[in-house]
Amino acid sequence: MSGTLSRRKFLAASAAVTAGSLAAPWVARADAKEITALLITGGPLYPKYWEKIVQDFTAKTGIKVRYDLLEFTPLTAKVVTLSAARSSQYDVYSTHTAQIDSYFNHFAPLNSYFSDSELADFYPVAVKYLRDPKTGNLAAIPRNMDARVQYYRSDIYQEKGLKPAETWEELIDVGLKLTGNGHYGLVVPGQGDPAQRTFSDLLWQAGGDWVDQANKPAFNSEAGIKALTFYRDLIQKHQIVPPDAVGYQWNENSTEFSSGTVYATFDWPGAFATLSNPETSRVVGKWSTAPYVRDKAAISCAISHAMALNGQSARKEPAVEFIKYTVSTDAQRLQFDQFTNFPSSQSLAKEVIAAAKGPQATWLQQLETTIANGKEWPKLAGFSKVCTLMFSAIEQALSDQASPADSLNQAATEAEEIMRRAGAYD
Amino acid sequence: MSTVVQHQVSGRRRRSPLPYTWQRGYLLASPALLVMLAILIYPLGYSFIMSFFRWDLSGSAPFIGTGNYTDELFGRQFNQALRNQTIFSVVSITIEVVAGMAIAVLVNGKLRGMRLARTLLLVPPMIAPAVVGLNFRWLFNTQYGLVDALLRMFNLPDIPWLNDPTWALVSVIVADVWQNTPLMVLLFLAGLQSLPQEPLEAATVDGATPWQRFWHIVLPLMRPVIMIALMLRIIDTFRTFDVVWLMTQGGPGGATNLLTVYSYLLAFQAVDFGHAAAVSYIALGMSLFVLGLLYGVPWLIAKRRAI
Numbered sequence: 001m002s003g004t005l006s007r008r009k010f011l012a013a014s015a016a017v018t019a020g021s022l023a024a025p026w027v028a029r030a031d032a033k034e035i036t037a038l039l040i041t042g043g044p045l046y047p048k049y050w051e052k053i054v055q056d057f058t059a060k061t062g063i064k065v066r067y068d069l070l071e072f073t074p075l076t077a078k079v080v081t082l083s084a085a086r087s088s089q090y091d092v093y094s095t096h097t098a099q100i101d102s103y104f105n106h107f108a109p110l111n112s113y114f115s116d117s118e119l120a121d122f123y124p125v126a127v128k129y130l131r132d133p134k135t136g137n138l139a140a141i142p143r144n145m146d147a148r149v150q151y152y153r154s155d156i157y158q159e160k161g162l163k164p165a166e167t168w169e170e171l172i173d174v175g176l177k178l179t180g181n182g183h184y185g186l187v188v189p190g191q192g193d194p195a196q197r198t199f200s201d202l203l204w205q206a207g208g209d210w211v212d213q214a215n216k217p218a219f220n221s222e223a224g225i226k227a228l229t230f231y232r233d234l235i236q237k238h239q240i241v242p243p244d245a246v247g248y249q250w251n252e253n254s255t256e257f258s259s260g261t262v263y264a265t266f267d268w269p270g271a272f273a274t275l276s277n278p279e280t281s282r283v284v285g286k287w288s289t290a291p292y293v294r295d296k297a298a299i300s301c302a303i304s305h306a307m308a309l310n311g312q313s314a315r316k317e318p319a320v321e322f323i324k325y326t327v328s329t330d331a332q333r334l335q336f337d338q339f340t341n342f343p344s345s346q347s348l349a350k351e352v353i354a355a356a357k358g359p360q361a362t363w364l365q366q367l368e369t370t371i372a373n374g375k376e377w378p379k380l381a382g383f384s385k386v387c388t389l390m391f392s393a394i395e396q397a398l399s400d401q402a403s404p405a406d407s408l409n410q411a412a413t414e415a416e417e418i419m420r421r422a423g424a425y426d
Numbered sequence: 427m428s429t430v431v432q433h434q435v436s437g438r439r440r441r442s443p444l445p446y447t448w449q450r451g452y453l454l455a456s457p458a459l460l461v462m463l464a465i466l467i468y469p470l471g472y473s474f475i476m477s478f479f480r481w482d483l484s485g486s487a488p489f490i491g492t493g494n495y496t497d498e499l500f501g502r503q504f505n506q507a508l509r510n511q512t513i514f515s516v517v518s519i520t521i522e523v524v525a526g527m528a529i530a531v532l533v534n535g536k537l538r539g540m541r542l543a544r545t546l547l548l549v550p551p552m553i554a555p556a557v558v559g560l561n562f563r564w565l566f567n568t569q570y571g572l573v574d575a576l577l578r579m580f581n582l583p584d585i586p587w588l589n590d591p592t593w594a595l596v597s598v599i600v601a602d603v604w605q606n607t608p609l610m611v612l613l614f615l616a617g618l619q620s621l622p623q624e625p626l627e628a629a630t631v632d633g634a635t636p637w638q639r640f641w642h643i644v645l646p647l648m649r650p651v652i653m654i655a656l657m658l659r660i661i662d663t664f665r666t667f668d669v670v671w672l673m674t675q676g677g678p679g680g681a682t683n684l685l686t687v688y689s690y691l692l693a694f695q696a697v698d699f700g701h702a703a704a705v706s707y708i709a710l711g712m713s714l715f716v717l718g719l720l721y722g723v724p725w726l727i728a729k730r731r732a733i
Binding site for chain 1 (some may be wrong): 457480481482483484485502503567568569584586588589590591674675677678679680681683691692693694695696697698699
């Protein structure tokens with residue numbers, strides 16, 4: 001029983017530790033009463049929300065959930081990496097409509113876990129764009145809806161005798177009347193995915209679409225060029241939008257309105273709670289909501305935060321139970337109460353709209369109309385890469401590096417080649 | 427007992443071409459080597475292999491030879507990133523080396539306050555690039571930024587630092603120069619302080635001006651230090667990501683897309699790992715080529731002279 005460590009003992013101990021580490025994931029996997037999840041967070045309330053959801057779920061089912069929280073961008077990067085590595089580290093992922101086409105082969109189809117009547121209660125637009133158009137497989141189930149309405153400074157509008165814009169022309173007119181003395185009539189984002197979302201809304205409103213009947217790029221149509229020209233002119237010609245908007249994403253966009261610098265914007269449901277909170281808003285009680293503007297059509301995006309099952313998961317049954325719980329009426333109601341996130345369940349949405357009063361009721365009605373008429377860009381093979389191309393094309397037009405027509409025509413040529421290579425036309 | 431051990435050891439010696447001490451050395455180093463293989467060599471090799479496949483998340487990953495490389499080398503976005511990378515590297519390294527040398531010579535003098543200046547020079551390289559990126563993003567904001575506010579104080583027009591393609595590239599170069607010039611100063615200062623004094627004193631006695639002493643004596647003697655500084659900065663500029671990502675995310679319209687940013691967008695936005703890996707290896711090849719030129723050309727010249 002000497003106290004000294006011999007080389008043999010050291011090597012044996014090292015081998016034991018290594019073997020233990022390597023075996024740990026399999027040992028953990030063997031426990032069917034515990035699942036793992038990578039979940040979305042954002043803001044100080046989210047961790048408490050997930051804590052409550054997981055506690056309630058465990059109390060009801062006896063299934064434990066070990067989870068990690070990440071904000072949207074790092075979460076997306078991590079899901080991409082784990083999917084590429086065919087990792088089974090997490091059984092459940094938070095996901096989103098935006099990039100869902102990249103995961104069609106990595107998320108397990110949820111069709112068989114939800115009955116037709118259960119699926120019928122979700123907003124059709126959400127379910128439609130979470131399905132693989134080739135196979136019909138449902139890659140994820142919507143947890144809450146994301147759509148935008150107009151937020152405007154009711155106090156300033158009243159003072160100047162203005163009404164919130166309903167059309168593109170009115171948006172310019174009202175913006176021009178409000179811009180000056182360090183204030184701007186409108187703010188729109190101009191970088192990356194938010195710029196593509198904004199262009200997308202304008203494209204549909206102008207009567208265009210991303211692809212034609214044969215799934216060939218059609219965003220460079222007359223409607224597309226009109227939409228991008230209008231978008232660019234808001235910043236460069238009419239200058240009713242802050243010049244830095246060319247580099248803005250959603251956060252900067254929301255902050256410009258909540259700080260009181262800008263008098264109108266188009267924002268997501270979460271803005272309703274943020275703008276009502278004195279800790280996050282300087283304009284509490286000074287704003288109101290209105291429908292999104294329209295041109296030929298009144299269409300804007302209706303997408304959703306969703307939950308997906310990892311195709312590599314060895315514990316699919318308990319994982320699906322958790323997914324079902326996160327989209328249950330109780331969980332969605334809690335989400336609405338805490339973050340004003342709009343439910344993906346139509347029946348619950350109707351309930352919360354009926355129970356709401358005053359400005360919140362008006363806002364919920366506006367949101368529901370947007371969702372009912374909403375669209376999303378196509379989930380064709382290779383479209384995620386087309387999105388990266390579009391970020392650059394839209395930014396080039398917004399920053400006057402190229403004309404809208406040249407930007408879109410070049411992007412359309414490259415997009416068709418990308419989708420062809422990815423097998424969108426096979 | 428010791429005789430038996432001795433016998434076994436000598437027996438081993440006869441069977442293996444390696445001496446026992448070497449075997450023991452390899453055995454003890456093997457855990458570290460295994461870790462190195464696992465976390466460095468394996469991913470590098472894996473990503474290199476990946477660059478020859480159509481590697482997205484579509485399920486199949488067919489071998490396409492050099493397809494990803496040719497796509498990128500003839501692609502518009504890659505060539506824009508390559509152009510940006512070249513401008514960024516050449517301009518920022520030139521400014522950093524020239525300004526770094528000038529400041530090092532100044533700080534090396536026996537002027538008042540130089541000790542404080544040397545201490546302050548440590549600050550920028552100590553700040554995380556992500557923090558530098560965020561700070562410069564706010565400094566260059568047209569509405570709220572300090573830089574345009576100062577311009578307005580002097581009745582000068584606003585500059586759209588991050589919104590105009592040319593100014594955006596200038597802005598990221600400024601941020602890089604601000605962070606890395608002090609590092610050059612410190613390197614050059616260490617070199618200047620270790621120079622032999624005799625040639626300088628002899629030149630002074632012979633009536634050489636300060637400029638002549640610097641140009642004909644200091645600069646040639648500092649050549650090895652300058653080469654190291656250039657090497658470090660070339661490697662660094664080809665790896666620059668954080669500052670640019672936080673200031674512009676490669677925008678507007680790809681105007682500040684460097685090869686690293688472009689590769690990141692391909693991997694995590696376009697979910698196209700094959701092309702992203704190819705771009706990374708092209709960037710690696712380019713930095714190795716530039717470093718080869720840096721060291722190879724003087725070596726060839728010296729060799730020719732010797733012949």
